Amino acid sequence: MEDSLPPPAPITMSRAATDVHRLPPEPGRPCLRGTELRYLLILILHRERRALTVGELVAAVDRAGFDVLGRPGKTVSDALRWEVDRGRVRKPARGRYAIGTVCHQTRWRMRRRIARRRALGGTSHVPGSRHPRPAPDAAAALSPPAA
Template sequence: MINRRLLRGIELRYALTLYLHQHGPQTVSDLVDALEYQGFEIIGRPSKSVSDALRWETAHGRVCRTARGKYRPLEMPRSTEYRIHKRVVALRAEAARLTGRDDDTFWDRIARFS
Protein backbone atom coordinates (compact mmCIF):
# COMPACT_ATOMS: atom_id res chain seq x y z
CA MET A 1 0.00 0.00 0.00
CA ILE A 2 1.29 3.45 -0.92
CA ASN A 3 1.19 6.08 1.80
CA ARG A 4 -0.21 9.35 0.53
CA ARG A 5 -0.23 12.85 1.99
CA LEU A 6 -3.75 13.73 3.08
CA LEU A 7 -5.01 17.09 1.79
CA ARG A 8 -7.91 19.04 3.23
CA GLY A 9 -8.82 22.60 4.06
CA ILE A 10 -6.30 25.27 3.23
CA GLU A 11 -3.74 22.74 1.96
CA LEU A 12 -6.22 21.38 -0.59
CA ARG A 13 -7.21 24.88 -1.68
CA TYR A 14 -3.61 25.96 -2.10
CA ALA A 15 -2.62 22.83 -4.04
CA LEU A 16 -5.58 23.25 -6.41
CA THR A 17 -5.03 26.97 -6.90
CA LEU A 18 -1.34 26.55 -7.63
CA TYR A 19 -2.02 23.70 -10.06
CA LEU A 20 -4.55 25.83 -11.94
CA HIS A 21 -2.11 28.75 -12.09
CA GLN A 22 0.65 26.50 -13.40
CA HIS A 23 -1.39 24.46 -15.90
CA GLY A 24 -4.34 26.62 -16.90
CA PRO A 25 -8.03 25.65 -17.13
CA GLN A 26 -8.90 22.17 -15.83
CA THR A 27 -11.89 20.01 -15.04
CA VAL A 28 -12.53 18.74 -11.53
CA SER A 29 -11.70 15.17 -12.57
CA ASP A 30 -8.38 16.33 -14.09
CA LEU A 31 -7.53 18.10 -10.85
CA VAL A 32 -8.34 15.01 -8.77
CA ASP A 33 -6.18 12.86 -11.06
CA ALA A 34 -3.30 15.35 -10.91
CA LEU A 35 -3.34 15.48 -7.11
CA GLU A 36 -3.45 11.70 -6.85
CA TYR A 37 -0.55 11.44 -9.29
CA GLN A 38 1.46 13.82 -7.12
CA GLY A 39 0.97 11.55 -4.10
CA PHE A 40 -1.92 13.32 -2.41
CA GLU A 41 -5.16 11.86 -1.08
CA ILE A 42 -8.45 13.69 -0.65
CA ILE A 43 -10.91 12.76 2.09
CA GLY A 44 -14.47 11.80 1.21
CA ARG A 45 -15.81 12.15 -2.31
CA PRO A 46 -12.85 13.78 -4.11
CA SER A 47 -14.94 15.60 -6.71
CA LYS A 48 -17.10 17.23 -4.02
CA SER A 49 -14.12 18.14 -1.87
CA VAL A 50 -12.37 19.74 -4.86
CA SER A 51 -15.44 21.70 -5.95
CA ASP A 52 -16.03 22.89 -2.36
CA ALA A 53 -12.40 24.02 -2.09
CA LEU A 54 -12.59 25.83 -5.43
CA ARG A 55 -15.80 27.56 -4.36
CA TRP A 56 -13.79 29.21 -1.58
CA GLU A 57 -11.06 30.23 -4.04
CA THR A 58 -13.72 31.59 -6.42
CA ALA A 59 -15.15 33.75 -3.65
CA HIS A 60 -11.66 35.16 -3.02
CA GLY A 61 -11.04 35.93 -6.70
CA ARG A 62 -8.17 33.52 -7.37
CA VAL A 63 -10.15 31.02 -9.48
CA CYS A 64 -13.13 31.33 -11.83
CA ARG A 65 -15.75 28.70 -12.63
CA THR A 66 -16.22 28.65 -16.42
CA ALA A 67 -18.74 25.81 -16.68
CA ARG A 68 -20.03 22.93 -14.60
CA GLY A 69 -16.93 21.17 -13.28
CA LYS A 70 -14.46 23.46 -15.11
CA TYR A 71 -12.26 26.11 -13.54
CA ARG A 72 -9.58 28.54 -14.67
CA PRO A 73 -7.11 30.70 -12.76
CA LEU A 74 -7.49 34.43 -12.18
CA GLU A 75 -4.92 37.03 -11.16
CA MET A 76 -3.63 37.06 -7.61
CA PRO A 77 -1.17 39.27 -5.73
CA ARG A 78 2.46 38.22 -5.90
CA SER A 79 2.71 37.93 -2.13
CA THR A 80 -0.27 35.53 -2.09
CA GLU A 81 1.18 33.51 -4.95
CA TYR A 82 4.53 33.32 -3.15
CA ARG A 83 2.90 32.13 0.09
CA ILE A 84 0.84 29.50 -1.74
CA HIS A 85 3.82 28.31 -3.79
CA LYS A 86 6.04 27.99 -0.72
CA ARG A 87 3.44 25.94 1.15
CA VAL A 88 2.64 23.63 -1.78
CA VAL A 89 6.33 22.95 -2.47
CA ALA A 90 6.66 21.76 1.14
CA LEU A 91 3.53 19.59 0.76
CA ARG A 92 4.89 18.06 -2.45
CA ALA A 93 8.19 17.26 -0.77
CA GLU A 94 6.35 15.53 2.06
CA ALA A 95 4.18 13.58 -0.41
CA ALA A 96 7.27 12.54 -2.36
CA ARG A 97 8.91 11.28 0.82
CA LEU A 98 5.81 9.30 1.84
CA THR A 99 5.35 7.69 -1.58
CA GLY A 100 9.05 6.91 -2.02
CA ARG A 101 9.43 9.34 -4.92
CA ASP A 102 12.16 11.34 -3.30
CA ASP A 103 14.21 11.91 -6.46
CA ASP A 104 14.73 15.27 -8.17
CA THR A 105 13.49 14.05 -11.55
CA PHE A 106 10.03 13.23 -10.19
CA TRP A 107 8.95 16.87 -10.22
CA ASP A 108 10.32 17.30 -13.76
CA ARG A 109 7.98 14.49 -14.85
CA ILE A 110 5.08 16.17 -13.00
CA ALA A 111 5.49 19.28 -15.15
CA ARG A 112 4.81 17.18 -18.27
CA PHE A 113 1.68 15.60 -16.72
CA SER A 114 -0.60 18.47 -17.72
Template sequence: MSELYEIRGIGLRSVITDHLFRVGPQTIPDLLDALEYQGFTVAGRPAKTVSDALRWERERGRVRLVRRGKYAPAEMPRTTEQRIHRRAMELRARAGIAAGRDDEHFWDRVALYLD
Protein backbone atom coordinates in the same frame (compact mmCIF):
# COMPACT_ATOMS: atom_id res chain seq x y z
CA MET B 1 1.61 0.38 -3.70
CA SER B 2 2.95 3.64 -2.32
CA GLU B 3 1.09 5.53 0.34
CA LEU B 4 -0.74 8.73 -0.56
CA TYR B 5 -0.62 11.84 1.62
CA GLU B 6 -4.09 12.98 2.75
CA ILE B 7 -4.65 16.65 2.04
CA ARG B 8 -7.43 18.98 3.20
CA GLY B 9 -8.26 22.57 4.07
CA ILE B 10 -5.79 25.31 3.26
CA GLY B 11 -3.29 22.78 1.94
CA LEU B 12 -5.78 21.42 -0.58
CA ARG B 13 -6.78 24.92 -1.65
CA SER B 14 -3.14 25.91 -2.07
CA VAL B 15 -2.20 22.86 -4.14
CA ILE B 16 -5.16 23.08 -6.52
CA THR B 17 -4.93 26.87 -6.90
CA ASP B 18 -1.19 26.63 -7.58
CA HIS B 19 -1.84 23.84 -10.08
CA LEU B 20 -4.43 25.94 -11.94
CA PHE B 21 -2.02 28.89 -12.12
CA ARG B 22 0.78 26.66 -13.45
CA VAL B 23 -1.23 24.50 -15.88
CA GLY B 24 -4.34 26.49 -16.83
CA PRO B 25 -8.04 25.53 -16.96
CA GLN B 26 -8.84 22.09 -15.56
CA THR B 27 -11.91 19.99 -14.84
CA ILE B 28 -12.46 18.47 -11.40
CA PRO B 29 -11.51 14.96 -12.64
CA ASP B 30 -8.30 16.46 -14.11
CA LEU B 31 -7.52 18.07 -10.76
CA LEU B 32 -8.16 14.80 -8.92
CA ASP B 33 -5.83 12.98 -11.31
CA ALA B 34 -3.16 15.65 -10.80
CA LEU B 35 -3.52 15.38 -7.02
CA GLU B 36 -3.12 11.61 -7.17
CA TYR B 37 -0.11 11.89 -9.48
CA GLN B 38 1.51 14.31 -7.04
CA GLY B 39 0.98 11.83 -4.21
CA PHE B 40 -2.16 13.23 -2.57
CA THR B 41 -5.49 11.76 -1.60
CA VAL B 42 -8.65 13.62 -0.60
CA ALA B 43 -10.90 12.30 2.17
CA GLY B 44 -14.65 11.89 1.84
CA ARG B 45 -16.16 12.44 -1.57
CA PRO B 46 -13.13 13.77 -3.46
CA ALA B 47 -15.03 15.60 -6.23
CA LYS B 48 -17.22 17.42 -3.70
CA THR B 49 -14.26 18.24 -1.46
CA VAL B 50 -12.31 19.72 -4.39
CA SER B 51 -15.42 21.57 -5.59
CA ASP B 52 -15.91 23.08 -2.12
CA ALA B 53 -12.25 24.15 -2.01
CA LEU B 54 -12.60 25.77 -5.43
CA ARG B 55 -15.75 27.59 -4.29
CA TRP B 56 -13.72 29.10 -1.44
CA GLU B 57 -11.08 30.28 -3.92
CA ARG B 58 -13.76 31.65 -6.28
CA GLU B 59 -15.19 33.76 -3.47
CA ARG B 60 -11.74 35.34 -3.06
CA GLY B 61 -11.37 35.96 -6.80
CA ARG B 62 -8.39 33.64 -7.32
CA VAL B 63 -10.24 31.06 -9.42
CA ARG B 64 -13.07 31.45 -11.91
CA LEU B 65 -15.65 29.00 -13.18
CA VAL B 66 -15.36 28.49 -16.94
CA ARG B 67 -18.30 26.11 -17.17
CA ARG B 68 -19.85 23.51 -14.90
CA GLY B 69 -17.02 21.50 -13.40
CA LYS B 70 -14.21 23.39 -15.18
CA TYR B 71 -12.13 26.02 -13.41
CA ALA B 72 -9.43 28.45 -14.50
CA PRO B 73 -7.04 30.79 -12.72
CA ALA B 74 -8.24 34.36 -12.15
CA GLU B 75 -6.19 37.07 -10.43
CA MET B 76 -4.28 37.28 -7.20
CA PRO B 77 -1.63 39.55 -5.74
CA ARG B 78 1.95 38.47 -6.36
CA THR B 79 2.70 37.98 -2.66
CA THR B 80 -0.37 35.77 -2.23
CA GLU B 81 0.66 33.74 -5.27
CA GLN B 82 4.16 33.28 -3.84
CA ARG B 83 2.79 32.21 -0.44
CA ILE B 84 0.39 29.71 -2.04
CA HIS B 85 3.15 28.36 -4.29
CA ARG B 86 5.55 27.93 -1.36
CA ARG B 87 2.92 26.08 0.69
CA ALA B 88 2.02 23.86 -2.28
CA MET B 89 5.67 22.98 -2.90
CA GLU B 90 6.19 22.06 0.76
CA LEU B 91 3.15 19.80 0.65
CA ARG B 92 4.29 18.19 -2.61
CA ALA B 93 7.66 17.45 -1.01
CA ARG B 94 5.94 15.89 2.04
CA ALA B 95 3.72 13.79 -0.22
CA GLY B 96 6.75 12.61 -2.17
CA ILE B 97 8.56 11.62 1.00
CA ALA B 98 5.47 9.88 2.43
CA ALA B 99 5.10 7.92 -0.80
CA GLY B 100 8.75 6.94 -0.70
CA ARG B 101 9.41 8.58 -4.03
CA ASP B 102 13.08 9.01 -4.64
CA ASP B 103 13.11 8.60 -8.40
CA GLU B 104 14.55 11.41 -10.48
CA HIS B 105 11.55 11.55 -12.85
CA PHE B 106 9.16 12.47 -10.02
CA TRP B 107 11.41 15.23 -8.67
CA ASP B 108 12.03 16.58 -12.19
CA ARG B 109 8.25 16.86 -12.65
CA VAL B 110 7.91 18.64 -9.28
CA ALA B 111 10.70 21.02 -10.33
CA LEU B 112 8.57 22.15 -13.28
CA TYR B 113 6.33 23.90 -10.76
CA LEU B 114 9.26 26.05 -9.65
CA ASP B 115 9.50 27.82 -13.01
Protein backbone atom coordinates in the same frame (compact mmCIF):
# COMPACT_ATOMS: atom_id res chain seq x y z
CA MET C 1 -56.09 -0.84 -15.80
CA GLU C 2 -52.39 -1.81 -15.82
CA ASP C 3 -52.31 -1.58 -19.62
CA SER C 4 -53.04 2.15 -19.47
CA LEU C 5 -50.05 2.94 -17.26
CA PRO C 6 -46.90 4.19 -18.96
CA PRO C 7 -43.88 1.91 -18.78
CA PRO C 8 -41.68 2.51 -15.74
CA ALA C 9 -38.96 5.06 -16.22
CA PRO C 10 -35.45 3.67 -16.37
CA ILE C 11 -33.56 3.91 -13.13
CA THR C 12 -30.97 6.64 -13.31
CA MET C 13 -28.41 7.56 -10.73
CA SER C 14 -27.40 11.07 -9.88
CA ARG C 15 -23.82 12.24 -10.39
CA ALA C 16 -23.28 12.15 -6.64
CA ALA C 17 -24.48 8.55 -6.40
CA THR C 18 -22.11 7.43 -9.13
CA ASP C 19 -19.12 9.35 -7.72
CA VAL C 20 -16.56 6.71 -6.82
CA HIS C 21 -15.50 6.75 -3.19
CA ARG C 22 -11.77 6.36 -2.80
CA LEU C 23 -10.29 3.74 -0.62
CA PRO C 24 -8.57 4.92 2.56
CA PRO C 25 -5.48 7.00 1.81
CA GLU C 26 -2.33 5.13 0.91
CA PRO C 27 0.18 4.93 3.76
CA GLY C 28 2.93 7.49 3.33
CA ARG C 29 0.91 9.73 0.99
CA PRO C 30 -0.06 13.11 2.44
CA CYS C 31 -3.79 13.84 2.61
CA LEU C 32 -4.78 17.37 1.70
CA ARG C 33 -7.78 19.26 2.96
CA GLY C 34 -8.78 22.82 3.64
CA THR C 35 -6.26 25.54 2.92
CA GLU C 36 -3.54 23.22 1.64
CA LEU C 37 -5.91 21.59 -0.85
CA ARG C 38 -7.09 24.99 -2.08
CA TYR C 39 -3.51 26.18 -2.48
CA LEU C 40 -2.50 23.11 -4.49
CA LEU C 41 -5.56 23.44 -6.74
CA ILE C 42 -4.76 27.11 -7.42
CA LEU C 43 -1.15 26.25 -8.25
CA ILE C 44 -2.32 23.50 -10.64
CA LEU C 45 -4.71 25.91 -12.37
CA HIS C 46 -1.98 28.55 -12.61
CA ARG C 47 0.45 26.06 -14.15
CA GLU C 48 -2.08 24.77 -16.72
CA ARG C 49 -3.31 28.25 -17.78
CA ARG C 50 -6.61 26.78 -19.03
CA ALA C 51 -9.96 25.72 -17.61
CA LEU C 52 -9.88 22.24 -16.06
CA THR C 53 -12.69 19.90 -15.10
CA VAL C 54 -13.06 18.63 -11.56
CA GLY C 55 -11.92 15.19 -12.73
CA GLU C 56 -8.76 16.64 -14.28
CA LEU C 57 -8.03 18.50 -11.05
CA VAL C 58 -8.49 15.32 -8.97
CA ALA C 59 -6.10 13.48 -11.32
CA ALA C 60 -3.57 16.33 -11.07
CA VAL C 61 -3.69 16.21 -7.25
CA ASP C 62 -3.09 12.46 -7.45
CA ARG C 63 -0.14 12.95 -9.84
CA ALA C 64 1.28 15.54 -7.44
CA GLY C 65 1.50 12.76 -4.84
CA PHE C 66 -1.37 13.74 -2.56
CA ASP C 67 -4.64 12.11 -1.53
CA VAL C 68 -7.98 13.83 -1.02
CA LEU C 69 -10.19 12.53 1.76
CA GLY C 70 -13.84 11.69 1.13
CA ARG C 71 -15.37 11.96 -2.32
CA PRO C 72 -12.56 13.66 -4.26
CA GLY C 73 -14.80 15.40 -6.81
CA LYS C 74 -17.05 16.90 -4.16
CA THR C 75 -14.14 17.86 -1.93
CA VAL C 76 -12.37 19.63 -4.81
CA SER C 77 -15.48 21.49 -5.98
CA ASP C 78 -16.28 22.55 -2.41
CA ALA C 79 -12.73 23.83 -1.94
CA LEU C 80 -12.82 25.77 -5.20
CA ARG C 81 -16.17 27.38 -4.36
CA TRP C 82 -14.38 29.36 -1.64
CA GLU C 83 -11.70 30.49 -4.07
CA VAL C 84 -14.29 31.53 -6.67
CA ASP C 85 -15.78 33.86 -4.05
CA ARG C 86 -12.31 35.33 -3.41
CA GLY C 87 -11.62 35.84 -7.13
CA ARG C 88 -8.58 33.56 -7.27
CA VAL C 89 -10.50 31.05 -9.41
CA ARG C 90 -13.10 31.59 -12.12
CA LYS C 91 -15.89 29.18 -13.05
CA PRO C 92 -16.40 29.52 -16.84
CA ALA C 93 -18.85 26.59 -17.01
CA ARG C 94 -20.45 23.96 -14.82
CA GLY C 95 -17.76 21.70 -13.39
CA ARG C 96 -14.90 23.68 -15.00
CA TYR C 97 -12.50 25.99 -13.21
CA ALA C 98 -9.85 28.43 -14.45
CA ILE C 99 -7.28 30.59 -12.68
CA GLY C 100 -8.37 34.04 -11.58
CA THR C 101 -6.19 36.76 -10.07
CA VAL C 102 -3.44 35.64 -7.69
CA CYS C 103 -0.54 37.95 -6.90
CA HIS C 104 3.06 36.74 -7.10
CA GLN C 105 3.66 36.89 -3.34
CA THR C 106 0.57 34.79 -2.63
CA ARG C 107 1.63 32.13 -5.17
CA TRP C 108 5.08 32.04 -3.54
CA ARG C 109 3.49 31.50 -0.13
CA MET C 110 1.26 28.76 -1.55
CA ARG C 111 4.23 26.95 -3.09
CA ARG C 112 6.13 27.12 0.19
CA ARG C 113 3.23 25.73 2.16
CA ILE C 114 2.71 22.82 -0.26
CA ALA C 115 6.44 22.05 -0.22
CA ARG C 116 6.39 22.04 3.58
CA ARG C 117 3.37 19.71 3.54
CA ARG C 118 5.11 17.39 1.10
CA ALA C 119 8.16 17.28 3.40
CA LEU C 120 5.95 16.16 6.29
CA GLY C 121 5.03 13.03 4.39
CA GLY C 122 1.99 10.91 5.21
CA THR C 123 -0.57 11.56 7.86
CA SER C 124 -2.28 9.36 10.36
CA HIS C 125 -5.72 10.85 9.91
CA VAL C 126 -8.17 10.20 12.70
CA PRO C 127 -11.74 10.30 11.37
CA GLY C 128 -13.66 13.09 13.03
CA SER C 129 -10.55 14.98 14.10
CA ARG C 130 -10.17 18.53 12.93
CA HIS C 131 -6.53 18.29 11.91
CA PRO C 132 -4.64 15.26 10.63
CA ARG C 133 -1.55 14.41 12.66
CA PRO C 134 1.85 13.72 11.07
CA ALA C 135 2.73 10.06 10.88
CA PRO C 136 5.20 8.97 13.59
CA ASP C 137 8.11 8.58 11.14
CA ALA C 138 7.49 12.05 9.64
CA ALA C 139 7.36 13.62 13.10
CA ALA C 140 10.61 11.90 14.06
CA ALA C 141 12.30 13.17 10.91
CA LEU C 142 11.42 16.77 11.79
CA SER C 143 12.36 16.62 15.47
CA PRO C 144 15.91 17.47 16.56
CA PRO C 145 18.17 14.50 17.26
CA ALA C 146 18.35 13.27 20.82
CA ALA C 147 21.49 14.32 22.74
